[in-house]
Amino acid sequence: MALAKAELVEYLYKMVEAAQGKKQLKAMDLQKAVLKEHPDQDKNMIKMAIKELIDSGRCVYTYFGGSFIEIPHVEGAAKH
Amino acid sequence: MHKTPLLDQLESGPYPSFVKDLKRLAAKKPQVNDLLGQLERSYKEKITHWKHGGIVGVLGYGSGIIGRYSDLPDEFPGLEHFHTMRINHPSGWFYTTQAIREVCDIWDQYGSGILNMHGATGDLVLLGTTTDNLEPCFQALAHKGWDIGGSGSAMRSPSCCVGPARCEWAMFDTLEACYECTQHFQFDLHRPSFPYKYKLKFSGCPNDCVAAVARADQSHIGVWRDDIKIDQSAVKAYDGGELKPRGGATPYAKLDVKADVVDLCPTGCMSWDGKTLKIDNKNCNHCMHCINMMPQALKPGSERGVTILMGSHAPILEGAQMSWVIVPFMEVEPPFDNIKELTERIIEWWAENGKNRERVGELILRLGMRTFLEAVGLPPVPQSVIRPRANPFFYWKQEDFDAEAAGKKYYTTK
Numbered sequence: 001m002a003l004a005k006a007e008l009v010e011y012l013y014k015m016v017e018a019a020q021g022k023k024q025l026k027a028m029d030l031q032k033a034v035l036k037e038h039p040d041q042d043k044n045m046i047k048m049a050i051k052e053l054i055d056s057g058r059c060v061y062t063y064f065g066g067s068f069i070e071i072p073h074v075e076g077a078a079k080h
Numbered sequence: 081m082h083k084t085p086l087l088d089q090l091e092s093g094p095y096p097s098f099v100k101d102l103k104r105l106a107a108k109k110p111q112v113n114d115l116l117g118q119l120e121r122s123y124k125e126k127i128t129h130w131k132h133g134g135i136v137g138v139l140g141y142g143s144g145i146i147g148r149y150s151d152l153p154d155e156f157p158g159l160e161h162f163h164t165m166r167i168n169h170p171s172g173w174f175y176t177t178q179a180i181r182e183v184c185d186i187w188d189q190y191g192s193g194i195l196n197m198h199g200a201t202g203d204l205v206l207l208g209t210t211t212d213n214l215e216p217c218f219q220a221l222a223h224k225g226w227d228i229g230g231s232g233s234a235m236r237s238p239s240c241c242v243g244p245a246r247c248e249w250a251m252f253d254t255l256e257a258c259y260e261c262t263q264h265f266q267f268d269l270h271r272p273s274f275p276y277k278y279k280l281k282f283s284g285c286p287n288d289c290v291a292a293v294a295r296a297d298q299s300h301i302g303v304w305r306d307d308i309k310i311d312q313s314a315v316k317a318y319d320g321g322e323l324k325p326r327g328g329a330t331p332y333a334k335l336d337v338k339a340d341v342v343d344l345c346p347t348g349c350m351s352w353d354g355k356t357l358k359i360d361n362k363n364c365n366h367c368m369h370c371i372n373m374m375p376q377a378l379k380p381g382s383e384r385g386v387t388i389l390m391g392s393h394a395p396i397l398e399g400a401q402m403s404w405v406i407v408p409f410m411e412v413e414p415p416f417d418n419i420k421e422l423t424e425r426i427i428e429w430w431a432e433n434g435k436n437r438e439r440v441g442e443l444i445l446r447l448g449m450r451t452f453l454e455a456v457g458l459p460p461v462p463q464s465v466i467r468p469r470a471n472p473f474f475y476w477k478q479e480d481f482d483a484e485a486a487g488k489k490y491y492t493t494k
């Protein structure tokens with residue numbers, strides 16, 4: 001069954017959190033993972049849930065040869 | 081000031097040098113002095129001292145800020161952070177001087193003052209600021225009506241030629257098409273959710289002044305499909321030397337209509353007997369050569385639209401690719417809904433199937449033009465055949481037979 005928006009946001013956040021430091025996830029990876037568990041989930045709602053994670057600052061976009069979604073952290077290159 | 085004997089040599093040539101420019105700026109911007117120092121060091125050691133960042137940005141956006149750090153921050157403290165901001169350019173790069181002054185003032189306040197107009201994608205590129213200054217700089221720019229451009233795995237800032245604003249050859253309103261698409265794809269421009277970058281470019285005619293065919297994932301090139309209009313008396317005037325070729329933009333005083341125009345037509349579809357110029361328009365491939373040579377005698381026809389091509393890119397996963405025609409002719413008019421809808425269908429297929437860093441042209445190569453055309457609902461056309469078929473086997477699918485039985489006509493020349 002499709003998740004409500006607030007549940008979806010938490011679901012996505014947990015996925016990003018679990019992957020942190022192990023695998024970098026792209027927006028499309030998140031969408032595909034949600035649709036596998038919840039095939040009736042509206043794609044646009046997934047986009048908006050990702051937007052909410054980013055706009056709230058709980059997640060950030062990162063770029064390492066491609067754009068990913070991660071938990072904010074101090075980047076290696078910035079360290080002295 | 082750092083000593084820069086190697087860089088100084090670049091100032092000795094006949095052309096203006098970026099070194100001179102940066103030295104002038106270094107007088108008021110210590111980080112630019114460090115930039116010269118670090119570059120001198122790189123010239124000597126033949127190795128870069130830049131590190132690529134991957135996280136810095138402004139809140140809510142995943143695009144448009146490119147993190148750069150020096151790996152020698154103790155020696156060059158001004159370069160500890162030296163991030164780039166891409167600012168979305170206006171269609172056709174038309175500015176008021178006031179608008180540019182405002183950008184310069186903001187960048188003098190928050191950044192190094194180094195400005196590149198423009199980057200390869202088209203954006204204004206502001207080089208060199210710190211992480212702390214990103215957000216206030218963005219706010220100041222936004223306050224003056226600017227927005228950040230695309231970077232990363234996102235829609236990149238679309239770009240177009242000057243089109244109807246300055247050019248008589250524009251077959252469609254490139255400026256409006258670029259603006260419309262920039263607005264329509266704002267979400268995807270700022271929030272990277274594609275396999276890799278996606279570039280839209282619009283050229284008003286096949287002269288392709290934004291070099292879309294070599295650089296854009298999706299190119300829109302203005303084209304006509306009826307006959308080239310010929311003014312025979314003007315052709316004679318060119319032949320007699322009364323009119324200068326190329327609107328005068330050439331050292332040659334007189335055009336040789338046969339040698340310079342007819343014999344150079346790539347499809348050999350023109351003839352000239354000294355009195356009448358003939359064009360076999362069915363075989364014209366719209367290269368613009370003859371029209372560029374004799375602009376007062378020849379004009380594109382009046383049935384105008386765009387050709388859409390796909391897939392060019394620089395070498396990343398595969399080698400470089402040039403674009404491939406997928407729609408030979410499409411009528412367009414503001415607000416360009418047919419271009420937006422087609423683009424959405426293409427992106428959806430690519431986002432679903434593309435691997436990380438795989439450009440759409442590479443995906444078409446991997447899965448095949450047939451799969452691509454079926455997925456986005458475009459008919460196959462002769463213009464998209466790259467070379468004659470080498471494989472003698474073709475497997476029809478049951479649905480092809482069913483469709484034919486139900487009356488579907490496969491491609492006809494009508």
Ligand code: HEM
Pocket residue numbers: 128130146148162164166198199200201202203205207208
């Ligand atoms: C060894 C060092 C570097 C290499 C190999 C390199 C390579 C590249 C490449 C391949 C591109 C893409 C070009 C394109 O898409 O057409 C690019 C773009 C860019 N680079 Fe570098 N780069 C280097 C250093 C730097 C540094 C030090 C800066 C700034 C301080 C910088 C700023 C940029 C910018 C702003 C762009 C985007 C330009 C645009 O929008 O067209 N790069 N670089």
Ligand code: HEM
Pocket residue numbers: none
């Ligand atoms: C009153 C001042 C200026 C006038 C009237 C002027 C006029 C022009 C014209 C007519 C062109 C050719 C456009 C075309 O190919 O259709 C051009 C190109 C260009 N101008 Fe200017 N310009 C001026 C100042 C400048 C300045 C101050 C700069 C640089 C600091 C500059 C840099 C360029 C560049 C880079 C090109 C492009 C050359 C190329 O693409 O081959 N111009 N300008």
Ligand code: SF4
Pocket residue numbers: 241242243244247248249250251283284285286287288289290
């Ligand atoms: S691409 Fe064609 S229409 Fe656009 S500026 Fe160049 S010549 Fe003019």
Ligand code: SF4
Pocket residue numbers: 344345346347348349350359363364365366367368369370371
């Ligand atoms: S546009 Fe090109 S192909 Fe067509 S007639 Fe002129 S030279 Fe030939």
